[in-house]
Amino acid sequence: MSDFFTVxxxxxxxxxxxxxxxxxxxxxxxETIGQRAGVLNLGVEGVMLIGAYAAYITALRTGSVVAGxxxxxxxxxxxxxxxxxxxxxxxxxxxxxxxxxxLFGLGFTDLLFRQQVGTPVxxxxxxxxxxxxxxxxxxxxxLFFQHSALTYVAFALVPVVWFAMNRTTFGLNVRAVGETPExxxxxxxxxxxxxxxxxxxxxxxxxxxxxxxxxxxxxxxQNLTSGQGFIAVALVYFGAWRxxxxxAGALLFGVVSSTVLQxxxxxxxxxxxxxxxAMAPAILTxxxxxxxxxxxxAPSALTVPFERDN
Amino acid sequence: xxxxxxxxxxxxTAPHSASAEPRGQASASPMLEMTxxxxxxxxxxxxxxxxxxxxxxxxxxxxxxNGAGKSTLVKILYGLYRPDEGEIKIGGAPVExxxxxxxxxxxxxxxxxxxxxxxxxxxxxxVALGLQGRRGLADMGPVRDRLMEVSERHGLAxxxxxxxxxxxxxxxxxxxILKALYREARLLVxxxxxxxxxxxxxxxxxxxxxxxxxxxxxxxxxxxxxAEVMDISNQITVLRDGEVVGRTTPAETTREGLxxxxxxxxxxxxxxxxxxxxxxxxxxxxxxxxxxxxGNISLDDFSVQVASGEIVGIAGVSGNGxxxxxxxxxxxxxxxxxxxxxxxxxxxxxxxxxxxxRGVAFVPEERMRHGAVGEMSVSENxxxxxxxxxxxxxxxxxxFGIIAERCWxxxxxxxxxxxxxSTETSHLSGGNIQKVVIAREFSADADVLVVAQPTRGxxxxxxxxxxxxxxxKRAAGAAxxxxxxxxxxxxxxxxxxxxxxxxxxxxxxxxAEATTDRVGLLMTGVSEEVPTPA
Ligand SMILES: Nc1ncnc2c1ncn2[C@@H]1O[C@H](COP(=O)(O)OP(=O)(O)O)[C@@H](O)[C@H]1O
Ligand SMILES: [Mg+2]
Numbered sequence: 001m002s003d004f005f006t007v008x009x010x011x012x013x014x015x016x017x018x019x020x021x022x023x024x025x026x027x028x029x030x031e032t033i034g035q036r037a038g039v040l041n042l043g044v045e046g047v048m049l050i051g052a053y054a055a056y057i058t059a060l061r062t063g064s065v066v067a068g069x070x071x072x073x074x075x076x077x078x079x080x081x082x083x084x085x086x087x088x089x090x091x092x093x094x095x096x097x098x099x100x101x102x103l104f105g106l107g108f109t110d111l112l113f114r115q116q117v118g119t120p121v122x123x124x125x126x127x128x129x130x131x132x133x134x135x136x137x138x139x140x141x142x143l144f145f146q147h148s149a150l151t152y153v154a155f156a157l158v159p160v161v162w163f164a165m166n167r168t169t170f171g172l173n174v175r176a177v178g179e180t181p182e183x184x185x186x187x188x189x190x191x192x193x194x195x196x197x198x199x200x201x202x203x204x205x206x207x208x209x210x211x212x213x214x215x216x217x218x219x220x221x222q223n224l225t226s227g228q229g230f231i232a233v234a235l236v237y238f239g240a241w242r243x244x245x246x247x248a249g250a251l252l253f254g255v256v257s258s259t260v261l262q263x264x265x266x267x268x269x270x271x272x273x274x275x276x277x278a279m280a281p282a283i284l285t286x287x288x289x290x291x292x293x294x295x296x297x298a299p300s301a302l303t304v305p306f307e308r309d310n
Numbered sequence: 311x312x313x314x315x316x317x318x319x320x321x322x323t324a325p326h327s328a329s330a331e332p333r334g335q336a337s338a339s340p341m342l343e344m345t346x347x348x349x350x351x352x353x354x355x356x357x358x359x360x361x362x363x364x365x366x367x368x369x370x371x372x373x374x375x376n377g378a379g380k381s382t383l384v385k386i387l388y389g390l391y392r393p394d395e396g397e398i399k400i401g402g403a404p405v406e407x408x409x410x411x412x413x414x415x416x417x418x419x420x421x422x423x424x425x426x427x428x429x430x431x432x433x434x435x436x437v438a439l440g441l442q443g444r445r446g447l448a449d450m451g452p453v454r455d456r457l458m459e460v461s462e463r464h465g466l467a468x469x470x471x472x473x474x475x476x477x478x479x480x481x482x483x484x485x486x487i488l489k490a491l492y493r494e495a496r497l498l499v500x501x502x503x504x505x506x507x508x509x510x511x512x513x514x515x516x517x518x519x520x521x522x523x524x525x526x527x528x529x530x531x532x533x534x535x536x537a538e539v540m541d542i543s544n545q546i547t548v549l550r551d552g553e554v555v556g557r558t559t560p561a562e563t564t565r566e567g568l569x570x571x572x573x574x575x576x577x578x579x580x581x582x583x584x585x586x587x588x589x590x591x592x593x594x595x596x597x598x599x600x601x602x603x604x605g606n607i608s609l610d611d612f613s614v615q616v617a618s619g620e621i622v623g624i625a626g627v628s629g630n631g632x633x634x635x636x637x638x639x640x641x642x643x644x645x646x647x648x649x650x651x652x653x654x655x656x657x658x659x660x661x662x663x664x665x666x667x668r669g670v671a672f673v674p675e676e677r678m679r680h681g682a683v684g685e686m687s688v689s690e691n692x693x694x695x696x697x698x699x700x701x702x703x704x705x706x707x708x709x710f711g712i713i714a715e716r717c718w719x720x721x722x723x724x725x726x727x728x729x730x731x732s733t734e735t736s737h738l739s740g741g742n743i744q745k746v747v748i749a750r751e752f753s754a755d756a757d758v759l760v761v762a763q764p765t766r767g768x769x770x771x772x773x774x775x776x777x778x779x780x781x782x783k784r785a786a787g788a789a790x791x792x793x794x795x796x797x798x799x800x801x802x803x804x805x806x807x808x809x810x811x812x813x814x815x816x817x818x819x820x821x822a823e824a825t826t827d828r829v830g831l832l833m834t835g836v837s838e839e840v841p842t843p844a
Contacts, residue, residue, distance in 0.1 A: 168447055170446060184440065
């Protein structure tokens, strides 16, 4: 155990925790926007898988990570359009529709992967940025200045999302339609348009989160996301629908995941124990959800479709 | 950011003279003409061939019982419903109003029966909602400034940075009105604005309304409270079952006349309560001290006794501890000190079930939150208390046949208007929902009744009905604690009146001594040196 508590190991663990937090953060921030508008999307996992596959296959074919990122976001946007149609236009029950999106993403990406790729071919994935002197700083450099661009994007989005929610008319509309859509409607806010926009933005971020994951590990496989999308939904509750809270949750999960990995690498937990340890994030999710099961701060109209009854 | 949605100058105090109308129509045209409006919902004709003409500078009242079609008519005007037939003209020009946005553009503002405010946003944010921000930014500075200006001009004090959820009902209503005035509404619709207000708040509201008509704005005012209607209206249009059944003015009619028109039969207002001897003390509240939701002391050393065969009225402006009193008696709120005794027996740590078992029934103030479950059917709501007792449940199984029989009986006896027992309760009108609650509570064997705001927001027909049932219970020897902010109701029905102010009992007056002036003054907290019976 003492192997773990050395500066280099701790720093490496934390740094990799920040890296692993990235997809959590992106997808949970996206889900936050959707939920603030009153739309629950349990299908984040499926959208992440589709984004991951889109990024992987594009990067594989073009050799370009940037193209992969674009493809992930485009795939997310497409899923957003689908989900908006299902929930906003067709008024389908959001919980079940989300599960449908998840199953679709799981099956569809697996199918495509087998047909188009077959045996896994690694791709050139994301690389950490080299920020010269900053990256070379002891401890701080490894912790903060050697990550990939997408990690910085994800963390930069935290204040951006806060600003968008609290300081723009779009954010005002989003909060209003998530809370009291009837009131927004009487002031001429087009409730379903705002919700559609929020869903698409959220799905783009989920797609990007999946893309980040695939490009980070440089490979695609069935169920690559292994539940991260569901944890992202839980993080929205954990973060009480605030971007800073969501970030704290994402970091918590990132660090727990990296700690488990590190302990395994160091041989501190082995065999059956490592299987149990691998469940740590899932157990943590449950614990967290029980602790924050109060829905204080939840948008009142979450999961409630809107229609003016003519 | 955020400009008013039309081209009228923002700060002008001048009324909107006809020449300022964008359409430049002849000034002789009325502000609004609705002609031949018909609106059908599945199974109901909510409006049938309704005509309504509103002139600038007048208060035009729509009067009618619940379900008469008042809200439907103004929702059509505001673009929330599309009419099946009929025409709308504004300033003489025919218009289509397919959405609230279009209504706002035509200078129509609406104060909805159920406030259309987002509780988690501030007043200023609610006002800014739906307006275009410059470059998409919600810059609240200019909104606040203009909001303050509008608020000062109309004497509608408000804190622009307060969240709606922090505001009292009266303040919320001011926020609603300001929202419309901010958008330069020339025709303002107020759907039952007084239903939720206390008498002093109604006075303030009416002062505001008068200043608005002085500026030349037109108002459509909806109510079923006759005294108010007589007080504020220039024109009155009476609706019944979706049709216009009369047009009149306060000068040409009386309250009785209006009541008969809206109900469709002779109505006698006011009622005689026969004297009757009281029996033993049934409900004794002794020096009760209770905390409110925010941890403040909301009932302090409060005592009241109710004997068999009497109605004791707790009068007062709401928010002075009435809700806490009812909840404490019913075991819904922890008691800090003091006791509640039912039939001489102190209930140590009351729970609703225990209190009910001792024969206490409860008609809570918020019928949709605590009185009935909106999503459940009428029959389920009727059975909420008795569902687990024989003969309605045997061996843990609900006896649907017996339950249905019982429910039909209640529906008939309490004249609940519902299409079916399986109808979702929230689809009924407020008066009918209240009847469901009353049917459930009054039919039980309970002989101690705690009844809070039983007629708030319901029409005369239903209110009259509730009063009759209360007096019937009294005649049958029940002890009734009637908590009400409706002064007339308290004075009419109560054998004794206790005025509550800031959690304390200001007086305990027998009927003969409880004059309106005296009680009204005590309600404002002005105390008299009248010793309350110990
Ligand atoms: N959205 C709706 N769907 C079906 N019926 C409705 C709807 N809105 C109102 N109604 C019915 O139309 C009638 C008139 O209702 P309303 O205009 O709300 O009456 P009022 O405001 O006078 O109390 C009632 O019978 C009511 O049940
Ligand atoms: Mg109405």
